[in-house]
Amino acid sequence: MASAAEQLAANLNFGVLAKATELKKRIWFTLGALIVYRLGTYIPLPGIDPVALEAIFAQQQGGILGMFDMFAGGALSRMTIFALNIMPYISAAIIMQLMTSISPTMEQLKKEGETGRKKINQYTRYLTVFITTLQAYGIAVGLEGMSAGGSSAVIDPGWFFRFTTVVTLVGGTLFLMWLGEQITARGVGNGISLIIFAGIVANLPVALASTLELGRTGALSPVIIVGLLVLAVAVIAFIVFIERAQRRILVQYPKRQRGNKMFGGESTHLPLKINTPGVIPPIFASSLLLLPMTVAGFSGGGQGGPEWLTGITALLGHGQPLYLALYSALIIFFAFFYTAVVFNPEDTAENLKKYGGFVPGIRPGKNTAEYLDYVLTRLTAVGALYLVAISVMPEYLIAEVGVPFYFGGTSLLIVVTVTMDTVAQVQSHLLAHQYEGLIKKSKLRGRRG
Numbered sequence: 001m002a003s004a005a006e007q008l009a010a011n012l013n014f015g016v017l018a019k020a021t022e023l024k025k026r027i028w029f030t031l032g033a034l035i036v037y038r039l040g041t042y043i044p045l046p047g048i049d050p051v052a053l054e055a056i057f058a059q060q061q062g063g064i065l066g067m068f069d070m071f072a073g074g075a076l077s078r079m080t081i082f083a084l085n086i087m088p089y090i091s092a093a094i095i096m097q098l099m100t101s102i103s104p105t106m107e108q109l110k111k112e113g114e115t116g117r118k119k120i121n122q123y124t125r126y127l128t129v130f131i132t133t134l135q136a137y138g139i140a141v142g143l144e145g146m147s148a149g150g151s152s153a154v155i156d157p158g159w160f161f162r163f164t165t166v167v168t169l170v171g172g173t174l175f176l177m178w179l180g181e182q183i184t185a186r187g188v189g190n191g192i193s194l195i196i197f198a199g200i201v202a203n204l205p206v207a208l209a210s211t212l213e214l215g216r217t218g219a220l221s222p223v224i225i226v227g228l229l230v231l232a233v234a235v236i237a238f239i240v241f242i243e244r245a246q247r248r249i250l251v252q253y254p255k256r257q258r259g260n261k262m263f264g265g266e267s268t269h270l271p272l273k274i275n276t277p278g279v280i281p282p283i284f285a286s287s288l289l290l291l292p293m294t295v296a297g298f299s300g301g302g303q304g305g306p307e308w309l310t311g312i313t314a315l316l317g318h319g320q321p322l323y324l325a326l327y328s329a330l331i332i333f334f335a336f337f338y339t340a341v342v343f344n345p346e347d348t349a350e351n352l353k354k355y356g357g358f359v360p361g362i363r364p365g366k367n368t369a370e371y372l373d374y375v376l377t378r379l380t381a382v383g384a385l386y387l388v389a390i391s392v393m394p395e396y397l398i399a400e401v402g403v404p405f406y407f408g409g410t411s412l413l414i415v416v417t418v419t420m421d422t423v424a425q426v427q428s429h430l431l432a433h434q435y436e437g438l439i440k441k442s443k444l445r446g447r448r449g
Contacts, residue, residue, distance in 0.1 A: 023429050030187035033179055034198045040082045041075035045168055047161045048079050052151040072199050081172040084135055086195050089177045092127035096120055101341050136169035189422035197418040200411045239416045242386050246271040247379055251357045275383040277338035282391045282410040285330035328388045335384035345372035
């Protein structure tokens with residue numbers, strides 16, 4: 001009996017060790033995939049003049065290209081094979097989410113479960129190819145028209161350059177899409193989010209070095225630099241607090257008697273996040289507001305463009321009152337819009353009614369849907385103001401303090417949320433291993449008894 005117990009204990013230890021080894025393999029696979037991604041951000045497109053391109057992007061840092069380059073980890077400014085990064089796939093996924101709420105056909109697919117989800121994912125990939133092709137062709141044509149100091153960004157413009165650029169950029173984006181799916185399946189965390197995370201974090205040393213250089217030359221006082229570091233820590237803590245905050249609505253299930261046994265009667269909670277739309281509202285708002293500035297930059301810094309475009313560019317400069325007001329209004333609008341897309345109170349109330357659940361004090365059906373909509377509207381209002389505060393503060397620091405605050409609002413929000421999600425997945429793996437160990441220990445004690 002003792003030898004059997006010892007053998008079972010040895011098997012238990014081996015099982016826990018095997019599970020820990022599996023987690024290590026997942027972490028190493030994730031790190032290896034991210035290293036491959038970072039190496040690809042330094043492989044340039046064929047036919048590009050790097051010197052002229054660097055001068056051109058130095059003039060476009062305040063435009064939409066500068067923001068996308070931040071998400072791409074510098075791949076766009078270097079015009080590499082991963083210049084478009086994973087952003088076309090994200091755009092396609094957002095469009096498909098919108099379509100599931102607008103189109104009855106797509107909504108029916110969403111309700112079909114795993115089969116419908118696979119079809120929607122396939123449509124998302126097709127839409128990604130289409131969007132990437134359009135963007136890649138636009139970049140190829142735009143590069144042919146760019147020049148700095150008399151040097152063109154393209155060494156030999158023409159249809160061959162356009163074709164090779166489109167093929168290379170589409171292939172790069174599709175590879176990143178595949179790499180993100182592999183990280184999700186075989187690694188730790190959400191692969192797509194981790195790719196964006198790696199691109200943003202890659203620019204952090206440059207931002208810190210630029211800030212310290214300003215302090216060394218006297219452009220920034222040491223007090224301001226220390227204040228910025230303290231502020232960054234406080235903002236991170238604030239983001240973590242809000243992202244973890246939930247409004248839990250009590251849901252009760254009635255008791256049911258079958259024969260001599262009672263079933264049900266338990267209660268649970270319906271968690272509603274304060275920031276349901278995540279980072280989508282700041283990204284959409286930034287894209288819309290920075291578009292006129294980028295168009296003016298392509299027309300010659302605003303000097304050779306139309307007068308009305310030059311005026312709009314001046315009003316929509318970083319830190320300008322009109323820019324901050326429109327930025328805040330667009331963030332609030334997209335926060336409510338995207339929340340309405342991803343969460344449907346009527347469907348939730350119908351599902352609760354279908355399985356016998358109800359909110360205490362609220363009648364099932366229409367009254368429950370109205371109550372959920374009321375609570376969600378108030379939560380979204382708080383979440384929208386939170387997004388406005390996080391996104392507008394870096395704009396104010398850029399305009400008033402004059403620091404290279406590359407690691408601001410939207411990027412900081414992405415980094416913190418992705419880190420929290422990844423750590424939560426690692427903890428879930430560890431908890432699963434501990435639960436398996438406890439179950440096996442209970443079986444061992446049962447056999448000893």
